[in-house]
Amino acid sequence: MAADALARQLGSEGLTEELDSGILWAPVSSKLLTRGERRLEASTFLTDGFGMRQGLEALDSTVEMAELAKVWQPSRLKGFPVDDGKGLPFLSAGQVFESQHRVRKWLAEAMIPAVDTRYLDAGSLLLSCSGEVGRVTAVYDEHLDKVITHDLLRIDAHDPADYGWLYAYMKTPTFFAIARSAQYGHMIKHLEPEHVQQIPVAMPSQDVRRDIGQDAKNALEMRQQARRLQGQADDLYAGLVNPQGLVPTASPYATVSSSELLTGRRRMEGQFHRADVRQVEEMVRTAGSSAKPLADLVESISMAPRFKRYFGWNGTPYRSASELFDVNPRVTKRIYAALLDRPELYMLRAGDMIMARSGQTYGLLGRTLVLTENHTGTFGSEDLIRIVPDQNKARTGYLQTVLNHVDYGRPRVVRYASGTSVPHLDPPDIRDVLVPRFSQAQEDEIADLSDEATALSAEADRLETAAVRAAEMAIALLTNRHGNVITMGAVDD
Known part of the structure; x- marks a missing residue:
């Protein structure tokens, strides 16, 4: 927090100076050091939160x-x-x-x-x-x-x-x-x-709290309903791929033909040939009328090159791969996109799919997400594989369910990971992931549920963001200060 802002919030003028060392300092009342937690860290009194807390505690309506x-x-x-x-x-x-x-x-x-x-x-x-x-x-x-x-x-x-x-x-x-x-x-x-x-x-007033609280609860219920819908889509897909409910053999050993090690990408990693994953792969290959490589069903599968980041408070909202898979996260970074070559390669577009291409095989690696209008205008990390669906060949909701299914999707994706401490996925491998084809009615039923889940989740994020914005503005009115800016699906400091 700027020194003059701290001085105003402490109710004094000229209480801060910048020493030759560049360190900010501010005298505070001894009363602050003799009650409560008796915090002696200087940083406690030089944060935005300290001033905001002082402002709220000065109000008679505030409670602990x-x-x-x-x-x-x-x-x-x-x-x-x-x-x-x-x-x-x-x-x-x-x-x-x-x-x-x-x-x-x-x-x-x-x-x-x-x-x-x-x-x-x-x-x-x-x-x-x-x-x-x-x-x-x-x-x-x-x-x-x-x-x-x-x-x-x-x-x-x-x-x-x-x-x-x-x-x-x-x-x-x-x-x-x-x-x-x-x-x-x-x-x-x-x-x-x-x-x-x-x-x-x-x-704030009881009416304000009630209205904001109801919006927040509605958003949470909508998000929960979206998860139930996706769960229904997952169950339908599992029933098509494995109608008998067979449990793959969890054996650390597998026998493979030597020809499999000498063709294509020549995968030598043991995890690529795991017995349970091979069984799931065979289920998918034989479940429908056919199985097509993902590349044949989408417009493109690509990855943007690495770049040097220039962050600043007034830049374009930036999302890392991990943030994109959290629930309606706040904006933590902004990037100066104009300083990069071809920044349009990194901008997130509604309707596209992204896949986390790095991380641990038990974590986010291989997870997919359908982007919505909430992501428009956001700069995405290069650590994402971008998939542009072709609705004439396979609907987005169906592809999302196939690739992201916890049992019959992600295990077949992460088997392609390479690397030791931080495994990575590459577009050439993802293009080869097989997608089973069923009747149009069966695929549409899955896609309808998944697409509705995506739309409902996006609407929940917007409603939640509006409720949080209203809460911040209510606080601003109580304390006679300007509220902070709230951006796409998140709160931005």
């Missing part, structure tokens, strides 16, 4: 979080991994924020203390409290009945009527800045439950 919700955290969990499917499914903090996570770790139930406290309730909110603190998400059906990391604070509203307002408020730039100003730690930042309990909550 503890008055509206219970904020708690389960004890630290040291899990003991077991073979897949033989323990309790576990989700890390990063997975909880993903729009479609995949369980990749199972823990021994007998070694988990107070296991009941590890599960989530549908009406809770989650706040990241380690590393990148201040991120907020709701609890969706996919989070239930799974062991959740202790690195997320649980926030349970005392009155269910406050749930929507709390969610919208906690997604605002104001709350994010205040939460970041309350963090502590050197390399890895942390928030404790008591820190969040003391965070001020703006309380």
Whole structure:
């Protein structure tokens, strides 16, 4: 925060100077150091969040979080991994924020203390409290009945009527800045439950809170419905590919012909020839009337070249690959696109599909996403494979279901990954991924569900963004300051 802005927020003039070393300093009242957490870190008093917090706490209507919700955290969990499917499914903090996570770790139930406290309730909110603190998400059906990391604070509203307002408020730039100003730690930042309990909550009129909260709850329900629709599409596709419900053999060994190692891309990685993936591949190859390479069903499959990034506060909204697969994330970076050669190669376009081309095989690698109008005007990372569908050959919703299916899609994609510490996918391999062809009616039924899920999810993001924008503006009116800018599907500082 600029020094003069800090001076104004502290109610004094000329309290900041820039030393010869370039370090900003500001005297503060000793009262601030003798109450509450007695924070002695200088950075606490030089953040935007500190000034915003002072402004909110000066209002008679403001209440502490503890008055509206219970904020708690389960004890630290040291899990003991077991073979897949033989323990309790576990989700890390990063997975909880993903729009479609995949369980990749199972823990021994007998070694988990107070296991009941590890599960989530549908009406809770989650706040990241380690590393990148201040991120907020709701609890969706996919989070239930799974062991959740202790690195997320649980926030349970005392009155269910406050749930929507709390969610919208906690997604605002104001709350994010205040939460970041309350963090502590050197390399890895942390928030404790008591820190969040003391965070001020703006309380505009009851009508304003009710309307904003209802919009937020409607957005969450629409997003949940979109996930159910995609789940129905996935089930239909699974029924066509594997009508008998056969379970692929999970063997680490496979016998392959030497000719398979000497043709095409000459894949020598063991994972490419895994027995279970080969069985799934055979199911797909023989399921329909035919199986076509993806390249034959789309207009193009390409990848933009690497580039040097120039970031700035007034540039074009930028999305990394991981951000694109999170739920309605805030804009964290802006890039000066005009400084690059052919920036149009990187701009995201509604109707196209993207695939994460780097990462771990158990993570985002190989995940696909259908872009919507919410992504228009956004600059995408080069770390994406861009797929332009051809609706005359195969509908987008059908391709999305085929490629992204957790059992019959992504395993066939990530088998092409190469590299050790950070595996990568390349367009030539993705062009060869087989897509089974069924009757037009069967493919349309799957595509209709998937396309509706994509449209409903995009509408949910827009409604949620509007609710967060309204919450930020309500805070601005209470504190007589200008609200922060909110951009495409996200909150921008």
